[in-house]
Amino acid sequence: MKGNVIKYERDNIDTDVIIPGQYLKVHDYAELALHAMEGLDPDFHSKVKEGDFILSGRNFGCGSSREHAPIALSHSGIKAVLALSFARIFYRNAVDGAFLLPIEIEEDTYSNISEGDELDIDIRINEIKNLTKNKTYKMKPFSEIIGKIIEAGGLFKYKPD
Amino acid sequence: MGKTLFEKIWDAHIVVEKENSPSLIYIDRHLVHEVTSPQAFDGLRMNNRSVRRPDLTIATMDHNVPTNNRTLPILDQTSAVQIQTLEKNCKDFGIQLFDINSPNQGIVHVIGPQLGITLPGSTIVCGDSHTSTHGAFGALAFGIGTSEVEHVLASQTLWLEKPKPFEIRVEGKRKNPHAVTAKDIILSIIKNIGTSGGNGTVIEYKGEGISDLSMEQRMTICNMSIEAGARAGLIAPDEKTFEYLRGRKYTPKNYESLVDYWRDNLKTDSDAKFEKNYTLHVDNIAPQVSWGTNPGMTCDVTESVPFPEDFSKGDQNQKKGAEKALEYMALKPGTPITEIKIDRVFIGSCTNARLEDLIEASKVVKGKKLSPHVRAMVVPGSQMVKKQAEELGLDKIFTDANFEWREAGCSMCLGMNPDILSPGERCASTSNRNFEGRQGTGGRTHLVSPVMAAAAAIEGHFVDVREMDLN
Numbered sequence: 191m192k193g194n195v196i197k198y199e200r201d202n203i204d205t206d207v208i209i210p211g212q213y214l215k216v217h218d219y220a221e222l223a224l225h226a227m228e229g230l231d232p233d234f235h236s237k238v239k240e241g242d243f244i245l246s247g248r249n250f251g252c253g254s255s256r257e258h259a260p261i262a263l264s265h266s267g268i269k270a271v272l273a274l275s276f277a278r279i280f281y282r283n284a285v286d287g288a289f290l291l292p293i294e295i296e297e298d299t300y301s302n303i304s305e306g307d308e309l310d311i312d313i314r315i316n317e318i319k320n321l322t323k324n325k326t327y328k329m330k331p332f333s334e335i336i337g338k339i340i341e342a343g344g345l346f347k348y349k350p351d
Numbered sequence: 352m353g354k355t356l357f358e359k360i361w362d363a364h365i366v367v368e369k370e371n372s373p374s375l376i377y378i379d380r381h382l383v384h385e386v387t388s389p390q391a392f393d394g395l396r397m398n399n400r401s402v403r404r405p406d407l408t409i410a411t412m413d414h415n416v417p418t419n420n421r422t423l424p425i426l427d428q429t430s431a432v433q434i435q436t437l438e439k440n441c442k443d444f445g446i447q448l449f450d451i452n453s454p455n456q457g458i459v460h461v462i463g464p465q466l467g468i469t470l471p472g473s474t475i476v477c478g479d480s481h482t483s484t485h486g487a488f489g490a491l492a493f494g495i496g497t498s499e500v501e502h503v504l505a506s507q508t509l510w511l512e513k514p515k516p517f518e519i520r521v522e523g524k525r526k527n528p529h530a531v532t533a534k535d536i537i538l539s540i541i542k543n544i545g546t547s548g549g550n551g552t553v554i555e556y557k558g559e560g561i562s563d564l565s566m567e568q569r570m571t572i573c574n575m576s577i578e579a580g581a582r583a584g585l586i587a588p589d590e591k592t593f594e595y596l597r598g599r600k601y602t603p604k605n606y607e608s609l610v611d612y613w614r615d616n617l618k619t620d621s622d623a624k625f626e627k628n629y630t631l632h633v634d635n636i637a638p639q640v641s642w643g644t645n646p647g648m649t650c651d652v653t654e655s656v657p658f659p660e661d662f663s664k665g666d667q668n669q670k671k672g673a674e675k676a677l678e679y680m681a682l683k684p685g686t687p688i689t690e691i692k693i694d695r696v697f698i699g700s701c702t703n704a705r706l707e708d709l710i711e712a713s714k715v716v717k718g719k720k721l722s723p724h725v726r727a728m729v730v731p732g733s734q735m736v737k738k739q740a741e742e743l744g745l746d747k748i749f750t751d752a753n754f755e756w757r758e759a760g761c762s763m764c765l766g767m768n769p770d771i772l773s774p775g776e777r778c779a780s781t782s783n784r785n786f787e788g789r790q791g792t793g794g795r796t797h798l799v800s801p802v803m804a805a806a807a808a809i810e811g812h813f814v815d816v817r818e819m820d821l822n
Contacts, residue, residue: 249547283496
């Protein structure tokens with residue numbers, strides 16, 4: 191999985207800035223995507239490309255339970271969010287609907303990756319290659335439980351062993 | 352080794368449990384509202400599924416509904432469609448709905464307890480993060496996303512990872528319990544443990560500072576557990592809990608035998624172990640006011656807006672966050688909180704729109720007038736709260752002081768109905784989130800208790816409500 195990084199150097203990016211409340215009435219996912227990150231970065235829609243990754247600090251996706259948040263990011267082209275930590279409901283929503291991968295990383299990795307860097311992420315070996323900087327980092331592995339839901343392709347495809 | 356209350360409720364609801372796999376947990380009550388449910392019902396239709404237990408599923412409309420005159424049509428077409436969609440879905444799938452004209456309509460987390468739907472020891476979910484509110488009754492209650500809403504509708508179960516138990520002790524006695532409220536306790540906790548301090552945990556609140564609180568105050572505490580990042584917040588049920596639920600519309604017929612069981616079983620064993628602990632002493636805490644753009648950015652009303660370098664204690668992301676927050680909030684570090692002027696006041700939301708909240712706020716307002724440059728709204732949490740308040744004459748106290756007295760709903764908590772801030776407007780709000788744009792694009796939110804909001808409405812700026820006579 192290859193893509194470029196859009197970096198937000200802050201903690202606590204909440205679901206209200208990922209997709210502001212007034213758009214929760216929108217059912218068309220393509221239209222939702224037009225407003226992704228609007229509360230924080232009005233230029234997001236013009237700069238995001240299919241396959242990009244978001245990189246951010248702690249507690250990404252805190253706040254409301256709106257599944258519209260990972261949906262809006264996913265339909266904007268975001269394949270993974272790399273963060274120091276995630277709020278729980280966002281994390282499960284991202285995985286349950288197979289919208290995008292929530293990937294936890296260490297502080298050093300976070301500081302080392304810059305805006306625009308090209309990454310190649312391989313979740314089978316928990317490895318992130320920074321093709322721009324020619325560096326390799328480890329991602330925190332998914333818990334076995336979450337790994338199983340991701341592998342199945344979402345909550346409705348998951349079947350117990 | 353003994354078990355925590357959370358572990359006891361969890362264990363009693365396991366359908367399937369295997370090591371290193373998610374646990375399948377049975378859900379006793381599913382609350383549904385208009386915003387996070389439409390795609391879930393669409394999913395059921397696409398797969399020819401029915402609702403497994405319509406009798407355990409209750410719906411209302413709260414997020415989108417206008418809070419002005421209910422006899423007028425809903426002007427926002429997309430809201431109207433979402434509301435009609437919920438009506439159709441409930442009809443098609445046989446779900447009890449409290450619609451916009453029902454005397455039981457209201458914010459889902461206000462009506463659940465009021466109707467006796469929320470019960471101790473039960474599991475409760477809703478497609479809304481503030482479902483943690485119901486934990487005040489010793490229920491394991493948490494918010495879920497729309498995929499999980501569909502999963503519960505179809506199966507009455509959820510695949511879950513087991514959270515860790517976190518003990519928060521609230522010790523001591525507040526000196527002035529009318530001025531220093533449950534809202535100030537929970538804001539103090541979040542200020543201290545941080546907005547991700549509870550991540551991956553279920554908090555159990557204990558101690559004298561909790562048992563002293565009424566049920567409505569306990570709901571304020573559990574409601575904001577999610578703002579500390581916790582999955583849920585819990586308080587062990589006691590005689591106040593049992594009394595609150597006695598004789599309500601949906602209270603079970605065998606209630607007294609249930610109470611006997613709950614009294615004996617719904618408590619943490621003395622030798623149980625928590626993964627985390629934190630203690631707050633409330634003897635000297637002050638009324639709290641948030642200054643930034645998350646609920647952890649909060650200080651005492653007697654303090655000043657902090658300097659980012661002091662707030663961040665050396666953490667670069669925290670410093671940048673505080674700088675960005677101050678820029679958004681248009682506040683200068685060092686400004687005394689009591690010098691911050693406000694434009695709007697919102698008394699409402701699932702955090703603070705219950706009868707006691709309105710009674711306490713009315714004591715501040717009685718016989719006074721709203722500051723001439725402030726617009727203030729009081730939005731009862733449910734139509735039942737509204738009726739009870741009107742029977743006490745609270746509507747008159749507020750309207751005499753030039754406050755607006757409105758119909759029940761989420762209103763200005765979340766900027767998705769007509770009640771919103773204009774860009775740049777500054778609001779003293781009794782709601783739960785001060786995120787950028789939460790109350791409307793460009794709006795600036797300060798989280799406070801109902802009495803602090805009422806006092807700010809009268810004075811036009813924040814004041815230390817301890818200096819007023821509230822008895």
